[in-house]
Amino acid sequence: MDWAYFLQQLINGLTLGAIYGLIAIGYTMVYGIIGMINFAHGEIYMLGAFHSLITFLICQAAGISGILPLTLLLMLFVSMVLTSIYGWGVERVAYRPLRGSFRLAALISAIGMSIFLQNFVQISQGARVKPMQPLVEGGITLMESANFDVQLSYMQIVIIVLTFVLMVVFSLLIAKTSLGRAQRACEQDRTMAGLLGVNVDRTISTTFVMGAALASVAGMMVTLYYGVIDFYIGFLAGVKAFTAAVLGGIGSLPGAMLGGLLIGLIEAFWSGYLTIEYKDVATFGILVLVLIFRPWGLLGKPEVEKV
Amino acid sequence: MSSAFASSRTNGSEIVKELAFFAVVALLMSVMILGVETVDRPTGLELAVRWDLVLLAIGSTVVGRLALIIRRESISRLVQAVLITITAVAVFEMFVRFRDMDDRWASPVSFDMALSSAVSSVVALAFIAIVFAIAYFSMKEKGVVEVEESEKLSSKIQLAYRSNTKKIGLVGIIFFIIFPFIFGENRSAIDLATLVMIYIMLGWGLNIVVGLAGLLDLGYVAFYAVGAYSYALLSQNFDLSFWLCLPLAGIFAASFGIILGFPVLRLRGDYLAIVTLGFGEIIRVVLINWYDLTGGPDGISSIERPSFFGLADFSRRVPEGTIGFNELFGMEYSSMHRLIFLYYLILALALVTNFVTMRLRKLPIGRAWEALREDEIACRSLGINPTNTKLSAFAIGAMFGGFAGAFFATRQGFISPESFTFLESAVILAIVVLGGMGSQIGVVLAAIVMIGFPEMFRELAEYRMLIFGAGIVAIMLWRPRGLLSFRDPTILLNMSQKEKVAGELK
Numbered sequence: 001m002d003w004a005y006f007l008q009q010l011i012n013g014l015t016l017g018a019i020y021g022l023i024a025i026g027y028t029m030v031y032g033i034i035g036m037i038n039f040a041h042g043e044i045y046m047l048g049a050f051h052s053l054i055t056f057l058i059c060q061a062a063g064i065s066g067i068l069p070l071t072l073l074l075m076l077f078v079s080m081v082l083t084s085i086y087g088w089g090v091e092r093v094a095y096r097p098l099r100g101s102f103r104l105a106a107l108i109s110a111i112g113m114s115i116f117l118q119n120f121v122q123i124s125q126g127a128r129v130k131p132m133q134p135l136v137e138g139g140i141t142l143m144e145s146a147n148f149d150v151q152l153s154y155m156q157i158v159i160i161v162l163t164f165v166l167m168v169v170f171s172l173l174i175a176k177t178s179l180g181r182a183q184r185a186c187e188q189d190r191t192m193a194g195l196l197g198v199n200v201d202r203t204i205s206t207t208f209v210m211g212a213a214l215a216s217v218a219g220m221m222v223t224l225y226y227g228v229i230d231f232y233i234g235f236l237a238g239v240k241a242f243t244a245a246v247l248g249g250i251g252s253l254p255g256a257m258l259g260g261l262l263i264g265l266i267e268a269f270w271s272g273y274l275t276i277e278y279k280d281v282a283t284f285g286i287l288v289l290v291l292i293f294r295p296w297g298l299l300g301k302p303e304v305e306k307v
Numbered sequence: 308m309s310s311a312f313a314s315s316r317t318n319g320s321e322i323v324k325e326l327a328f329f330a331v332v333a334l335l336m337s338v339m340i341l342g343v344e345t346v347d348r349p350t351g352l353e354l355a356v357r358w359d360l361v362l363l364a365i366g367s368t369v370v371g372r373l374a375l376i377i378r379r380e381s382i383s384r385l386v387q388a389v390l391i392t393i394t395a396v397a398v399f400e401m402f403v404r405f406r407d408m409d410d411r412w413a414s415p416v417s418f419d420m421a422l423s424s425a426v427s428s429v430v431a432l433a434f435i436a437i438v439f440a441i442a443y444f445s446m447k448e449k450g451v452v453e454v455e456e457s458e459k460l461s462s463k464i465q466l467a468y469r470s471n472t473k474k475i476g477l478v479g480i481i482f483f484i485i486f487p488f489i490f491g492e493n494r495s496a497i498d499l500a501t502l503v504m505i506y507i508m509l510g511w512g513l514n515i516v517v518g519l520a521g522l523l524d525l526g527y528v529a530f531y532a533v534g535a536y537s538y539a540l541l542s543q544n545f546d547l548s549f550w551l552c553l554p555l556a557g558i559f560a561a562s563f564g565i566i567l568g569f570p571v572l573r574l575r576g577d578y579l580a581i582v583t584l585g586f587g588e589i590i591r592v593v594l595i596n597w598y599d600l601t602g603g604p605d606g607i608s609s610i611e612r613p614s615f616f617g618l619a620d621f622s623r624r625v626p627e628g629t630i631g632f633n634e635l636f637g638m639e640y641s642s643m644h645r646l647i648f649l650y651y652l653i654l655a656l657a658l659v660t661n662f663v664t665m666r667l668r669k670l671p672i673g674r675a676w677e678a679l680r681e682d683e684i685a686c687r688s689l690g691i692n693p694t695n696t697k698l699s700a701f702a703i704g705a706m707f708g709g710f711a712g713a714f715f716a717t718r719q720g721f722i723s724p725e726s727f728t729f730l731e732s733a734v735i736l737a738i739v740v741l742g743g744m745g746s747q748i749g750v751v752l753a754a755i756v757m758i759g760f761p762e763m764f765r766e767l768a769e770y771r772m773l774i775f776g777a778g779i780v781a782i783m784l785w786r787p788r789g790l791l792s793f794r795d796p797t798i799l800l801n802m803s804q805k806e807k808v809a810g811e812l813k
């Protein structure tokens with residue numbers, strides 16, 4: 001067995017997994033708090049990618065793209081802010097009025113929203129694939145073997161470090177702040193939380209905003225990492241991220257991250273050692289297996305059905 | 308000013324604040340995606356601005372919000388209607404501008420352009436200001452009663468619908484049967500009606516799964532694909548006729564349903580949805596990549612057309628040993644014959660689906676489906692095997708999907724994985740849910756609204772799907788339980804009894 005090749009796939013898989021994990025957090029938080037699958041979340045991630053691309057182009061037009069850290073920070077900040085407003089807006093328009101209604105209504109509304117956002121971006125930005133020049137170039141050669149050099153690019157380091165930092169920040173936010181406490185309260189019992197003075201509407205909105213902000217970071221990283229985006233990237237990434245959330249145990253934040261990493265690794269190793277065409281089948285196959293044998297996921301708790 | 312809002316709790320400055328807030332939100336949402344266009348150039352991407360679109364987005368948001376405020380503050384309905392129309396006009400205007408932008412996209416950012424953009428924005432602003440003024444001065448305290456009246460009206464319509472379901476159904480069937488006589492020579496009308504009918508059939512098939520058994524299936528298109536490909540492959544490889552393949556396609560799809568359903572039907576609603584979605588995608592990926600069998604992305608072409616029950620053929624030059632349809636009936640040859648035959652074929656298939664569903668509802672298995680939908684735990688305690696019951700619903704629904712798929716293949720003569728994307732599943736599910744889950748006539752209504760209307764507005768081209776998505780959201784917000792919300796179980800505890808019990812409990 002070629003260890004160099006294995007190591008390279010491991011690095012690629014972790015990078016991909018970090019991106020899936022960031023999107024999965026949005027699914028898991030929303031599912032935890034209102035029990036619905038936010039089908040438009042993949043589209044939010046796509047919007048994040050577009051926002052960061054356009055921010056970069058504006059920086060370029062303004063002539064500050066030479067200062068790399070500033071450009072990256074601007075891209076991060078602008079796309080997080082603007083995309084989270086989309087997250088907020090989607091909840092406000094399509095989900096909030098249906099919160100008391102039966103469950104399918106919200107799901108259908110989410111599917112409609114997803115179709116809408118996809119076509120909105122397709123019309124306003126064009127259907128063609130948007131190329132993006134590599135901003136962070138170069139890398140470290142970790143290992144040199146006879147026929148294969150293991151590369152860890154700076155971009156991959158940025159992705160993994162940024163994901164780690166965001167994870168720590170968000171875990172602290174949920175665990176330590178009053179906002180996080182309100183979120184956990186709403187997750188357990190919305191009516192009771194409302195009676196005890198938690199502003200339920202605002203808490204749910206914040207959840208959507210946080211999820212969208214993380215998804216937009218994932219979108220920005222994909223733009224930088226792969227260098228191409230189009231209006232359709234949200235669907236598959238969304239489904240895979242949801243798979244990751246379920247795999248890790250829906251409702252659990254570390255679970256989403258773990259699930260994301262696992263899905264990324266499975267995809268990387270499957271494409272590296274088996275067939276690249278069937279990598280999506282592998283992902284969905286895993287999802288089915290998990291749901292059959294451990295529907296509550298790796299880190300989730302089994303749900304007790306009550307009468 | 309204060310008198311205008313005397314009846315409500317919101318005062319003028321609060322409304323202005325609210326409007327300003329939404330204006331800012333609209334600005335932030337549109338400033339990049341709408342305001343900046345990325346232009347493909349040989350040297351890379353370049354930017355072009357279109358601030359007028361941003362202003363229009365802000366304007367229509369503000370006007371729309373104002374309309375909502377007016378509705379909330381119960382102002383006369385006339386004003387409401389006018390405002391909503393104006394919002395629609397503003398949105399429409401936005402689309403028109405979208406279209407006229409082609410020549411401007413060609414040039415990169417410049418101050419001239421930003422300026423011309425600004426001039427047209429002033430016009431847009433003036434327009435919005437006028438709307439604002441009209442809305443502001445015409446606010447009156449009225450309307451609460453009217454809203455109640457409209458609700459009464461809608462419940463009246465529902466009552467009328469419920470007591471006349473059979474009559475409405477009969478009229479509908481008669482209409483669809485005589486449809487080709489009315490539009491006999493109009494090729495596009497027949498084509499459209501056939502398309503709508505395919506979706507009605509798919510909707511009815513999915514209705515068994517979603518409406519009756521309460522299982523959320525997001526991958527229904529997989530069975531449709533199985534049906535279509537099994538007909539296409541059987542007919543091409545074994546030279547079997549359509550009439551032989553039709554039941555086979557149904558059987559294949561049903562077995563697929565059982566194979567897929569067996570491991571996953573123990574899952575709860577949302578998980579089931581995602582797994583079925585995953586299966587739908589798996590089937591598509593397999594169809595694309597299994598090149599030797601399915602022809603990959605190229606699909607399968609020149610699929611055999613159906614004959615007239617094996618008796619006669621519809622082509623102009625009939626093969627040796629058979630006679631033409633026109634000869635059989637002593638008519639002139641017309642290419643419409645085949646289309647009309649196909650229309651009647653799908654109509655018959657759809658009616659069979661409907662008939663079977665209606666009968667199944669009255670059988671113990673149908674009762675068990677409905678009971679399972681209402682309360683799974685109660686069913687288990689009464690000795691109903693949930694897995695088998697769900698599996699039967701899944702398999703029967705899949706079978707009808709397979710029939711529809713075989714028909715689709717023979718009608719198109721060409722199939723490729725492109726026809727079986729997630730969007731199709733979403734559309735079929737939307738038809739079922741928009742129609743009102745479990746309602747057979749609702750499905751017909753929803754299919755006409757969802758498939759018929761967008762097809763008629765083909766000129767809107769790329770905006771079609773945009774409006775389609777927004778339409779789904781809008782209908783869901785307007786009527787969360789569907790256009791005809793009729794999903795009571797077939798048998799219920801007698802209503803008067805129920806009320807009595809409720810009265811005693813009070």
